[in-house]
Amino acid sequence: MATQQNVCIIGGGASGVALLWALSQNPNNNCNITLIHNQPYLGGHSYSPAVQWNGKTFNVDIGVQFISPFLYPNVNDMLKLSQFKSRVLVDDYDSLKIACAFPRDTNNKMLNWGNFPNYQLYPTNPQDPRFQLYDADMMADAKTFQDFLEISITEWATVTLTDFFKNPPLGIVFKNKDKFVNYFLKPYLSIMNGYGNALMGETILADLFPLFAYIPFEKTPQGSFTKPGTGWQRFHHGAQSWVQAMADVAQSYQKSNILLNYTATQVYTNQQTGKVSVACLDENNDPHVYVFDKVVLTTDMWTNSQLLNNSNNTYYWNNLYQQYIGYPASPTNPNPVWDLMYGKCYIHTDSSVLSPDLRLQQETLQFTAYYAPGSADGNYDLEKTFTTYMQKNLLNDPKADGLYLTMYGYVPDPKVDKIPAQNTWLTDPIVWTHGKWTPAFMGGAKGNLHKAQGLGSISYAGQMNTNVYFAGNNATADSEEGALDAAMIIAEYAFGIPYPLPSLNPLAWFMYETYHNVMFPKLNASSSIARMLMTRPKSISAMAVTKKKVVAKKKAKPVTKKSKTVEKVVKKKSKPVKKKVAKIVKKKSVVKKRKK
Numbered sequence: 001m002a003t004q005q006n007v008c009i010i011g012g013g014a015s016g017v018a019l020l021w022a023l024s025q026n027p028n029n030n031c032n033i034t035l036i037h038n039q040p041y042l043g044g045h046s047y048s049p050a051v052q053w054n055g056k057t058f059n060v061d062i063g064v065q066f067i068s069p070f071l072y073p074n075v076n077d078m079l080k081l082s083q084f085k086s087r088v089l090v091d092d093y094d095s096l097k098i099a100c101a102f103p104r105d106t107n108n109k110m111l112n113w114g115n116f117p118n119y120q121l122y123p124t125n126p127q128d129p130r131f132q133l134y135d136a137d138m139m140a141d142a143k144t145f146q147d148f149l150e151i152s153i154t155e156w157a158t159v160t161l162t163d164f165f166k167n168p169p170l171g172i173v174f175k176n177k178d179k180f181v182n183y184f185l186k187p188y189l190s191i192m193n194g195y196g197n198a199l200m201g202e203t204i205l206a207d208l209f210p211l212f213a214y215i216p217f218e219k220t221p222q223g224s225f226t227k228p229g230t231g232w233q234r235f236h237h238g239a240q241s242w243v244q245a246m247a248d249v250a251q252s253y254q255k256s257n258i259l260l261n262y263t264a265t266q267v268y269t270n271q272q273t274g275k276v277s278v279a280c281l282d283e284n285n286d287p288h289v290y291v292f293d294k295v296v297l298t299t300d301m302w303t304n305s306q307l308l309n310n311s312n313n314t315y316y317w318n319n320l321y322q323q324y325i326g327y328p329a330s331p332t333n334p335n336p337v338w339d340l341m342y343g344k345c346y347i348h349t350d351s352s353v354l355s356p357d358l359r360l361q362q363e364t365l366q367f368t369a370y371y372a373p374g375s376a377d378g379n380y381d382l383e384k385t386f387t388t389y390m391q392k393n394l395l396n397d398p399k400a401d402g403l404y405l406t407m408y409g410y411v412p413d414p415k416v417d418k419i420p421a422q423n424t425w426l427t428d429p430i431v432w433t434h435g436k437w438t439p440a441f442m443g444g445a446k447g448n449l450h451k452a453q454g455l456g457s458i459s460y461a462g463q464m465n466t467n468v469y470f471a472g473n474n475a476t477a478d479s480e481e482g483a484l485d486a487a488m489i490i491a492e493y494a495f496g497i498p499y500p501l502p503s504l505n506p507l508a509w510f511m512y513e514t515y516h517n518v519m520f521p522k523l524n525a526s527s528s529i530a531r532m533l534m535t536r537p538k539s540i541s542a543m544a545v546t547k548k549k550v551v552a553k554k555k556a557k558p559v560t561k562k563s564k565t566v567e568k569v570v571k572k573k574s575k576p577v578k579k580k581v582a583k584i585v586k587k588k589s590v591v592k593k594r595k596k
């Protein structure tokens with residue numbers, strides 16, 4: 001048997017913990033694993049703090065809100081496994097009601113709309129002055145756009161939204177194009193795409209197809225201007241329950257060292273030995289240096305730059321990482337390589353952040369441009385908007401009335417921006433650094449990341465023997481599916497652990513393969529086929545036999561000894577935790593047009 005390798009995973013969000021699970025579930029992993037996480041609980045962007053409100057405890061998801069079987073098929077397959085079914089409850093969510101609220105126009109006209117009848121002027125509320133924006137023209141434009149997405153995606157798939165609206169195809173006529181783009185499409189994209197950024201110049205039509213299209217045999221459309229989105233799911237006890245479950249299941253297979261409240265400060269590879277040192281600070285700010293055979297960073301790429309750009313790692317920084325991870329800017333690399341975003345989230349009870357013109361509160365979430373005057377987009381400034389989730393509607397619990405989650409796509413300045421009053425905060429606000437959701441963002445820096453990956457099952461010219469690897473949502477897409485798939489893909493590439501889910505679900509396999517190709521582009525057609533054959537999931541029956549063997553083996557196996565090279569091992573504190581889509585190019589022959 002090969003010598004055990006000491007492995008470090010940095011970051012205890014969905015991806016880091018999924019990697020822990022992917023490695024631990026395979027009895028042949030040969031790994032002693034240490035996970036270093038800088039918070040007192042696992043979860044990261046999947047954080048669901050327990051808040052007390054109206055005499056009840058609610059797990060409010062401060063980051064992740066929704067998953068769906070269609071867009072997150074590997075997550076869905078994992079949740080069906082018996083170990084997860086009993087630990088992670090998921091609720092269907094088929095009424096994603098979106099409302100958009102804008103500053104009044106120069107005639108003091110209220111400009112609001114929603115994707116459900118009560119927030120639409122035409123034909124439901126002809127007298128209600130609040131919803132004048134959603135008139136017959138706007139309904140026609142929304143329908144024109146949604147129908148176009150369904151029929152012409154093949155030729156127009158890669159066209160950006162900016163270009164599409166500059167030069168719409170012949171025959172596609174909008175009644176009021178600018179109004180539709182400014183008041184419908186941009187706010188909608190700010191919610192879906194970038195938590196406050198519309199990213200029209202970067203989003204392509206194919207990105208919207210899976211959201212807006214009606215797809216046979218799937219609960220769709222998941223998003224729509226005209227009716228509530230369907231086909232979504234929510235974690236009953238918050239997204240964090242899934243991350244914690246992965247950790248618990250992993251620990252039941254193989255004990256690992258989970259170091260909570262440990263912040264990694266430097267990562268560097270010894271050029272001679274190939275060993276990787278991780279310097280970190282514990283909760284008392286005491287420094288430690290641990291040495292590993294392999295290290296996987298699941299932190300965002302800006303954090304990764306800070307970790308890798310250190311005086312012990314000059315060679316690899318100058319000759320490798322600067323080009324592919326590079327941030328902050330340097331004289332030779334004036335722009336950050338990774339185009340990430342910041343945002344800030346508040347859990348609070350301040351209803352004054354809602355638009356005063358939209359007080360029905362029937363929506364799941366309210367996109368609020370009301371407090372964002374300016375001229376950037378129509379008569380509001382898209383940069384200064386935010387989205388507030390009504391917990392009462394989101395959790396389907398009247399007791400959550402008055403409990404809100406407000407997400408900004410930027411870090412607001414309390415002096416000039418409308419933010420929830422401090423005395424209403426139920427937890428400290430969180431600042432996120434995040435990537436982008438849609439497939440269009442899988443090119444660029446992401447498409448080159450494989451060159452910075454340590455050596456693995458596929459080799460590329462220019463790679464170096466760093467023994468440092470990158471997973472996490474930045475490597476794929478900014479979603480739970482992206483986080484999980486990135487982990488499974490690194491488990492295979494760097495540790496030889498085959499696709500760990502016992503499923504032949506074609507959608508899951510398609511998603512995994514697509515992300516695999518983003519992280520590790522195929523060298524040529526034959527290597528692509530060879531890889532497919534090598535990693536294709538086993539048949540369900542073969543898998544069942546293997547599983548039985550695994551269980552038998554596991555029972556006989558003593559708890560793995562802790563790493564000898566880890567200079568100090570801190571026991572896990574057993575604190576209970578209370579917390580895209582691939583480019584689908586539609587074949588006209590396969591997907592029928594929605595019946596009107």
Ligand SMILES: Cc1cc2nc3c(=O)[nH]c(=O)nc-3n(C[C@H](O)[C@H](O)[C@H](O)COP(=O)(O)OP(=O)(O)OC[C@H]3O[C@@H](n4cnc5c(N)ncnc54)[C@H](O)[C@@H]3O)c2cc1C
Pocket residue numbers: 010011012013014015016036037038039043044045046062063064065066067195262263264265298299300303343345407432434471472473474477478479480481482483
């Ligand atoms: C506001 C918001 C809403 C979202 N909504 C959804 C949604 O509805 N559905 C969906 O699927 N996805 C959603 N996402 C995206 C999803 O949350 C992420 O893609 C996914 O959870 C990322 O997981 P990760 O493990 O890659 O990264 P993270 O969750 O960011 O995990 C990385 C962890 O590393 C830790 N860390 C950072 N620096 C260090 C260090 N120096 N040492 C040790 N640890 C460190 C961080 O604290 C963090 O917890 C949302 C994201 C945001 C920000």
